[in-house]
Amino acid sequence: MSTLESRAPAATHAASATTDPLAGPLLRPDPAHALSKQSVAKLIPLWFVYMACGSPQLVQMAPGILKLFEKLRLSWLSNAVMRRTFFAWFCAGEKEKEIVQAMRGLKESGVGSILDFSAEADLAEDRDATAAVAGAADTARAHANVKADAFAKEYLHGLHMSEQVPGSFAAIKVTGLADPEVLYRLSMPYRPMREAFVAADHDNDGRIDFTQFKQAVLPSMPGGDRVSSASGMFSMVDTNNDGQVDWVDLQMALGLDNPLARPLYLRASPTSEYGAVETDFEDYERMISRSRAVAQQASDSNVRIMVDAEHSYFQPLIDHVALVLQREFNAQTQHGGRALIFNTYQMYRADSFQRMVDDYERAAREGWRFAAKLVRGAYMELERERAAKLGYASPINPTLEATHASYNKGVNFLMQEVAAAQAAGTVPPVLFAATHNNASIEMGMQQLRQLNIDTTNEPVMFGQLLGMQDAVSYAIAKAGLPIYKYVPYGPLEEVMPYLIRRAQENSAVASSIRKEASAVLSEIRRRLTGRSAAVAPTTTAGRQSSSAQ
Numbered sequence: 001m002s003t004l005e006s007r008a009p010a011a012t013h014a015a016s017a018t019t020d021p022l023a024g025p026l027l028r029p030d031p032a033h034a035l036s037k038q039s040v041a042k043l044i045p046l047w048f049v050y051m052a053c054g055s056p057q058l059v060q061m062a063p064g065i066l067k068l069f070e071k072l073r074l075s076w077l078s079n080a081v082m083r084r085t086f087f088a089w090f091c092a093g094e095k096e097k098e099i100v101q102a103m104r105g106l107k108e109s110g111v112g113s114i115l116d117f118s119a120e121a122d123l124a125e126d127r128d129a130t131a132a133v134a135g136a137a138d139t140a141r142a143h144a145n146v147k148a149d150a151f152a153k154e155y156l157h158g159l160h161m162s163e164q165v166p167g168s169f170a171a172i173k174v175t176g177l178a179d180p181e182v183l184y185r186l187s188m189p190y191r192p193m194r195e196a197f198v199a200a201d202h203d204n205d206g207r208i209d210f211t212q213f214k215q216a217v218l219p220s221m222p223g224g225d226r227v228s229s230a231s232g233m234f235s236m237v238d239t240n241n242d243g244q245v246d247w248v249d250l251q252m253a254l255g256l257d258n259p260l261a262r263p264l265y266l267r268a269s270p271t272s273e274y275g276a277v278e279t280d281f282e283d284y285e286r287m288i289s290r291s292r293a294v295a296q297q298a299s300d301s302n303v304r305i306m307v308d309a310e311h312s313y314f315q316p317l318i319d320h321v322a323l324v325l326q327r328e329f330n331a332q333t334q335h336g337g338r339a340l341i342f343n344t345y346q347m348y349r350a351d352s353f354q355r356m357v358d359d360y361e362r363a364a365r366e367g368w369r370f371a372a373k374l375v376r377g378a379y380m381e382l383e384r385e386r387a388a389k390l391g392y393a394s395p396i397n398p399t400l401e402a403t404h405a406s407y408n409k410g411v412n413f414l415m416q417e418v419a420a421a422q423a424a425g426t427v428p429p430v431l432f433a434a435t436h437n438n439a440s441i442e443m444g445m446q447q448l449r450q451l452n453i454d455t456t457n458e459p460v461m462f463g464q465l466l467g468m469q470d471a472v473s474y475a476i477a478k479a480g481l482p483i484y485k486y487v488p489y490g491p492l493e494e495v496m497p498y499l500i501r502r503a504q505e506n507s508a509v510a511s512s513i514r515k516e517a518s519a520v521l522s523e524i525r526r527r528l529t530g531r532s533a534a535v536a537p538t539t540t541a542g543r544q545s546s547s548a549q
Contacts, residue, residue: 029471031516035523037109037470043524045085050517052085053506062500083492086499090467091118092489096161099489102466103165110477112484114169114306114463115162117154119494121147121175122311123184141279144179145286151176152290156297158489163301169342169484171306172294174318178287183314185276186256186284189221189265190316194351196220197247207244210234217250221264222275236260248362256284256317257324288324295325299340306432309344311379312395313386319343323359330368332427338457339371339430347407348377349395356410360417360429371430373463374410376403376437378501407435411444418459419451434463434486441472445481458482465502 035043052058069078092102092115103113155172162168175183200208200216208217213234218224227233237245237253254261267275298305307322309315322343329340345356356372363370380396387394397403414431421428433444441462447453453460461482464473476483488498506513 029475031471031519032523034471034474035520040524040527042088043520043527045088047517047520047524049085049089050506050513050520053503054514054517059503059506062503066496079492082496082499086503087492087495090465090488090499090502091495092466092487094489094491096157099487100161100164103161103168103487106485106487107165107167109474110483111473112167112169112482113162113165113487114171114484115158116171116308116486116488117151117158117176118488118490118498119151119176120173120497121180123180123313140181141179141283144181145283148177148179148287148290152294155294159294159297159301159303162303166302169304169306170298171308171486172291173308173310174287174291174321175310175314177290177321178283180314182276182280182283182287183317185280186265187314187316188275192220193217193250194247197250207246209243213237213245218264222268222272223263223266225268226263226266248358248365251358252362252365255320255323256281257288257320288321291321291325292328295329295341299329304338304340304342306342306373307344309346309375309377312349312383319355319359323362326363326371327366327368330363330371332367332369337369337427339369342371342373342430342432344373344375345410346375346377347410348380348397348403350397350402350406351395353406353410353413357413363429369427369429371432372414373432373434374407374414375434376407378505381504404437404440407437408440408443411440412447415444415447415451415453415460419453422454422459428459430459430461432461432463432484436464436469436472438472441476448481455481468502468506
């Protein structure tokens with residue numbers, strides 16, 4: 001069981017900050033100020049974007065409409081519309097010059113950047129048909145490795161661009177660094193293994209003994225029957241020889257970075273679909289090699305990395321890669337103690353808080369600085385639909401309120417840990433609170449004040465997406481607090497899934513979006529007529545959508 005509860009910080013401690021940027025009332029976003037930074041040429045497409053997002057029915061139909069245009073060979077038309085509207089507002093561009101220029105423009109306003117190559121990868125739509133074709137697996141594997149090499153190269157290019165604007169981050173998607181099918185197969189055993197551990201922990205103390213390990217945990221793994229010595233395997237996990245192991249012990253000892261544990265992940269037979277195949281370990285090594293190369297370049301360039309969270313069926317391996325990189329590059333003796341690698345936790349998932357706490361405990365045991373970005377999540381509908389289709393429990397919280405509570409609980413936990421570390425004079429964890437929810441932002445700011453957290457070295461940061469919540473972002477920057485924008489870029493065709501998600505998120509708060517459209521239209525009229533126009537107060541700062549951030 002985690003020992004974190006016994007380390008809960010005191011409610012207050014001596015102030016460590018020399019100045020308090022939050023003295024006075026809470027921040028109030030100024031939509032007029034945010035819009036004043038945009039040209040009319042940008043405002044007109046923005047009005048179109050908001051009007052489109054204000055129609056949930058239109059947004060719901062958008063993927064089908066785009067596919068129809070593609071079928072009719074009219075993609076050139078739909079792409080032209082998307083490029084001048086959603087792409088122009090939510091993405092920095094396709095070419096290095098315009099991307100770096102956008103990042104510099106943000107920095108001039110006190111807002112940092114997280115450069116994000118927003119192309120995405122997922123499982124093939126017809127996986128069974130592909131696998132049935134003779135030789136298709138080998139061909140697909142070769143193609144996937146070529147594609148992963150190309151992604152790694154683009155991530156290195158992203159680091160080069162980020163380096164040109166000091167203080168920037170770069171984001172990576174682990175699904176870009178390996179065949180998603182490999183990630184899927186290697187991720188399979190984690191949920192059954194976790195469920196077996198919880199079921200075996202009869203007294204709920206967070207620990208199991210050898211018998212429970214042998215009778216519950218090992219059989220839950222695809223290759224559990226192959227273990228010749230269960231006692232030898234348990235001894236590898238039980239490093240302090242007390243006859244008890246917790247979940248963090250299991251993660252540390254039985255991860256894929258331990259060659260002795262890899263047989264546990266292998267399928268029991270060629271006809272089984274549960275678990276990995278031999279070639280997956282070769283592709284895993286390639287993925288780790290690509291990841292390390294990117295992380296090393298980030299270290300050399302002094303650019304921090306955000307490891308993006310993705311679909312739940314890939315997330316165990318994504319977390320694993322992030323933990324491997326954090327252990328190697330977040331050592332408290334490196335970079336002046338600054339965290340280089342951040343992992344992302346989607347708090348709309350029911351298990352996210354516990355996963356975050358477990359990883360925090362692991363960081364303490366292994367001696368590296370924990371750094372986490374907390375988001376609500378961006379794949380809610382897909383996750384629920386897939387769970388219903390395949391007949392397993394949805395990983396998503398049952399209600400929106402539960403997601404809000406989970407997010408705020410995670411922020412509160414890490415804020416308390418930051419405060420305790422600063423009071424003790426030790427290295428604190430790092431929290432990156434990414435949200436468009438004003439209640440969560442205000443809560444975080446209140447805690448910064450109440451806990452006297454010194455933000456000079458950025459142990460706490462805030463983040464939002466480019467093109468969303470600009471008024472709030474500028475207000476946070478004006479207060480002197482660290483604020484960053486996710487800055488997506490890439491070819492239009494590659495970032496289309498990202499753009500559709502942005503439209504879906506905005507459509508979930510259609511009434512707020514219509515008010516924003518009215519504000520934009522008022523600003524356009526003011527510019528064109530020279531008359532002053534009252535800007536309708538934006539309500540997007542209070543968005544209650546659980547999607548995206």
